[in-house]
Amino acid sequence: MNEWRPDLRDDEDPVRSALELGLRRQPLDAVALARMHARVRAEFDSLHGWRAGVRRWPRRLAALAAVLAAFTVLAAVYLFQAEEGAPLGSVVRVEHGSLRTATNLFRTHDLVPGADVPSQENITSAGTSLIALAHGGLLRVAPGASLEGVGPNEVLLHSGHVFLDFPDGAGQFVLRTSAGSFEHIGTQFEAAVDGGNTRIRVREGSVRMNTVAAVQLVNAGTEVVVSPAGAVARRSLPTYGPDWAWVEAVAPEFEIENRELAEFLGWVAHETGRHVEFADDHARDVASHTRLHGSVHGLAPLAALEQVLSTTSLAYEVHEEVIRVSSRR
Amino acid sequence: MYQEDRQLVARMLAGDARAFDAFFASYARRLAAFAARRTAFPAASIEDLVQTTLIKAIRSLDRFRGEAALFTWLCEICRNELINMQRAAARRPEHEDIDALVESDETLLELRASDDTDPLCALEMSSHRSVIAETLNGLPERYARALEWKYGDGFSVDEIARMLGLTTIAAQSLLARARVAFKQSWPEEQPP
Numbered sequence: 061m062n063e064w065r066p067d068l069r070d071d072e073d074p075v076r077s078a079l080e081l082g083l084r085r086q087p088l089d090a091v092a093l094a095r096m097h098a099r100v101r102a103e104f105d106s107l108h109g110w111r112a113g114v115r116r117w118p119r120r121l122a123a124l125a126a127v128l129a130a131f132t133v134l135a136a137v138y139l140f141q142a143e144e145g146a147p148l149g150s151v152v153r154v155e156h157g158s159l160r161t162a163t164n165l166f167r168t169h170d171l172v173p174g175a176d177v178p179s180q181e182n183i184t185s186a187g188t189s190l191i192a193l194a195h196g197g198l199l200r201v202a203p204g205a206s207l208e209g210v211g212p213n214e215v216l217l218h219s220g221h222v223f224l225d226f227p228d229g230a231g232q233f234v235l236r237t238s239a240g241s242f243e244h245i246g247t248q249f250e251a252a253v254d255g256g257n258t259r260i261r262v263r264e265g266s267v268r269m270n271t272v273a274a275v276q277l278v279n280a281g282t283e284v285v286v287s288p289a290g291a292v293a294r295r296s297l298p299t300y301g302p303d304w305a306w307v308e309a310v311a312p313e314f315e316i317e318n319r320e321l322a323e324f325l326g327w328v329a330h331e332t333g334r335h336v337e338f339a340d341d342h343a344r345d346v347a348s349h350t351r352l353h354g355s356v357h358g359l360a361p362l363a364a365l366e367q368v369l370s371t372t373s374l375a376y377e378v379h380e381e382v383i384r385v386s387s388r389r
Numbered sequence: 390m391y392q393e394d395r396q397l398v399a400r401m402l403a404g405d406a407r408a409f410d411a412f413f414a415s416y417a418r419r420l421a422a423f424a425a426r427r428t429a430f431p432a433a434s435i436e437d438l439v440q441t442t443l444i445k446a447i448r449s450l451d452r453f454r455g456e457a458a459l460f461t462w463l464c465e466i467c468r469n470e471l472i473n474m475q476r477a478a479a480r481r482p483e484h485e486d487i488d489a490l491v492e493s494d495e496t497l498l499e500l501r502a503s504d505d506t507d508p509l510c511a512l513e514m515s516s517h518r519s520v521i522a523e524t525l526n527g528l529p530e531r532y533a534r535a536l537e538w539k540y541g542d543g544f545s546v547d548e549i550a551r552m553l554g555l556t557t558i559a560a561q562s563l564l565a566r567a568r569v570a571f572k573q574s575w576p577e578e579q580p581p
Contacts, residue, residue, distance in 0.1 A: 075568050076540060078575075082521030083541030086418060087425045087432040088439070096436060097413055100443045104409045107447060108402055123448075160526075168526050180472075186523070204519060208475065216475060218428065236478060238430055256431050288431045 147176035148209030149193040152312065157187025157203060179209040185220070188310045197226040197233060197244075200310040210236070221252040223307045226265075239286040240271035247280075248333075250307065256288035263299045263333050299333035300381050308332060308360055316352040316368065324352060324368060329383060331361040339386030343374055347385065393551065394459035398450050416460060417443065419542045420467050426518075426541065428471060438474055442467040458552035460542075524574050532567035539564060 088096070151159060151171050161181045162168040171177060177191055185201040193199055194212035201207070205220025214234045215222070224235060225248045235242045235251050239258035242251060247265030251258065260267060260278055267278045271286055278284050283297040297303065311331045316324055325336045325347060338344040350372060356364035362378070369376055369385075376385045400408035420439045424430075430438070445466050453462055525533040531553070538544045538552065550560035 075572055078517075079521065079536055079540035079571070082518050083422075083426060083537060084543070085422055085425045087435045088418070088421045092432065092436050093417055096417060096440045096443070099440055100413060100417075100447065101406075101409060103444045104401070104447050105406075108404045108409075108450070162526070184519075210476070216478070238434070238478065 146179065146212045147194055148179050148212060148215060149177050149191045149199065151175050151177060151189065152192050152198075153188075153190040153310075155188050155310075157185065159183065159185050159187070159189040159201070177209060179211050181208065182218070183207050183209070188306070190310050190312060193233065195233070196230040197224060198312060199224055200307060202306050202310075217251055217253050217258075219253045221250060221306070223250045223310070224248070238288070239290070240269065243268045243270070245277075248330075249278075250304075258286045260284045260286075261297055261303070263304065264330075298381070301333075304333055308362075311361055313357060314364070316354060316356055319352050320348065321350040321352055321368070321372065321374075322347040325365075325383070325385065328361045328365045332383070334378070334381045334383050336383045336385060339384055342387045343385050346372060346374055346387070391455040391458055391551065391554075395453075395455040398453050398455075398459065401447075402450055412459075413443070416463055419460065419544075420463055422542060423464055424467055424471060426522075426537075427468075428475070430474070434474065438467065438470055442470050445470070460538075460544075460552060520576065524571060524576070527574050528567065528570050531563065532570050535560070535563055536567050536571060 151173050153173055154171065159171045160168050161171055161178055161183050171183075171189075177183065183201075184206045185203060187203055189201040191199040191201065199215065200223040202221035202223075205222055206218040207220075207222065208216045208218065210216055213232055214236065216236045218237075222235070224233070224244060226233065226244050226246060228246060230244070230246075233244055237251065237253050237258040238256070239253075242249070242260055245266040245268060247267055248263040249265075249267050250261040250263070252261075253259075260269065261283045262278050262280050264280050266280070269276050269278050269284065269286075271290055271292065276284075276292070278294075281296055281299050283295050285293045287293075308331055314324065314327045328334075329336045338347065352368060356367060359367060365376060365383070373388050374385055375388050376383055378384075397408055397412060401412060417439060420442055421435055424435050424438050424442075428435070428438075442463060446463055449466075453459065525536060528536075535549055535553070538549050539546075544552070546560050546564065547557055549555075549564070550557045553560060553563070555563065
């Protein structure tokens with residue numbers, strides 16, 4: 061990735077190269093432009109061409125009536141959608157780079173922990189960010205992601221990776237991309253948009269996927285890729301391991317003070333996509349009767365597990381999707 | 390100010406087809422590039438977006454007062470259309486019964502890579518564009534806009550001068566200062 065990067069200190073040309081490469085993008089070919097020219101020209105001829113002169117006034121009166129009607133409809137829609145201006149949620153944590161909101165390309169400001177995440181503004185994350193959603197659940201944002209809150213229950217992902225995690229009983233929440241909408245059904249899932257493809261990886265529960273082609277359920281342990289043309293590809297995927305490393309690194313803090321060890325083990329299992337098995341009854345008893353003290357602040361889930369169990373009579377080993385907890389011998 | 394833009398619009402309002410062709414040739418590609426820098430929508434959606442923008446502009450030509458450059462005016466329409474399009478995509482109606490889906494089998498399809506884009510190149514370009522956008526965002530708005538017009542949209546210095554209401558020399562000077570500011574703001578390290 062560093063191969064291309066020019067040295068901008070030498071002269072003007074590298075600046076031009078950098079800017080042209082970064083800014084110049086022509087998505088339409090000659091055929092598309094010709095097609096568009098024909099359509100827009102037809103509109104021009106009907107409105108401003110010589111044939112249009114005789115019928116211009118009736119058309120303007122009709123346009124005025126249409127504008128008034130549209131204004132009335134918009135006012136009604138605005139009144140019934142007061143909720144739309146509500147924030148998507150609030151920032152819990154921002155690490156390794158800014159979380160920035162932009163009303164346009166040149167007007168931006170950085171969001172800090174505790175700040176509301178506004179709806180209907182573009183949001184970009186230079187580092188990793190954790191957002192508590194307004195109606196329950198957490199949104200983790202990976203470096204380089206670009207998204208927009210449509211309201212407290214919806215987010216539009218333009219590009220990059222995000223991860224959504226909803227507690228039991230959480231309300232409806234929809235993630236949308238150019239490929240369609242994705243609604244959680246008690247779930248943890250990752251969504252990624254890259255080069256027009258949308259990829260969904262479900263870690264827990266199910267996701268209802270609504271694309272142009274179909275509505276389908278995507279269950280835990282499944283990855284789905286939707287191409288720009290709407291083609292859907294699926295494969296199985298482990299719910300643990302390196303694919304989820306960035307998600308675990310943005311895990312919410314777990315306050316262990318005066319909490320049961322069993323509860324802590326449940327958090328580790330949830331955050332690492334695994335489940336806990338007890339090797340013996342003693343280990344199970346210790347987990348359900350031990351109260352924890354102190355803090356695991358700043359530690360990733362497995363590192364926190366290592367630290368906490370080192371202070372108990374229990375040991376653990378991780379094997380694929382299982383965290384096996386046993387008594388020390 | 391913006392005399393040439395006002396004349397072009399006046400000729401179009403008078404039904405001059407050549408003026409329309411000049412208008413289309415000047416702005417359609419640039420609007421597409423403008424839109425593509427602001428969204429990840431596929432080319433077909435960009436085409437719809439630019440077409441809608443131009444049709445709305447054609448319908449509203451008599452409201453162009455020449456208080457801003459014609460391209461600036463078109464960009465504002467395009468920006469609003471882009472927001473409308475994103476909201477429309479976000480509110481796509483849903484229509485199937487979830488219970489029926491739960492009972493249905495999942496379909497296993499072949500995993501296919503995109504055949505027209507090298508993912509690594511796309512990622513590098515995406516990263517580079519992010520760095521450029523971040524650097525521009527840190528500059529004064531006038532600098533950022535002049536650089537975007539010059540290097541993104543391919544406007545000449547004379548055209549930029551006209552759009553900013555400056556003399557050509559003042560526009561050259563502005564671009565030179567903008568380039569220096571860009572160079573100074575360019576990060577030493579690319580982001581990971």
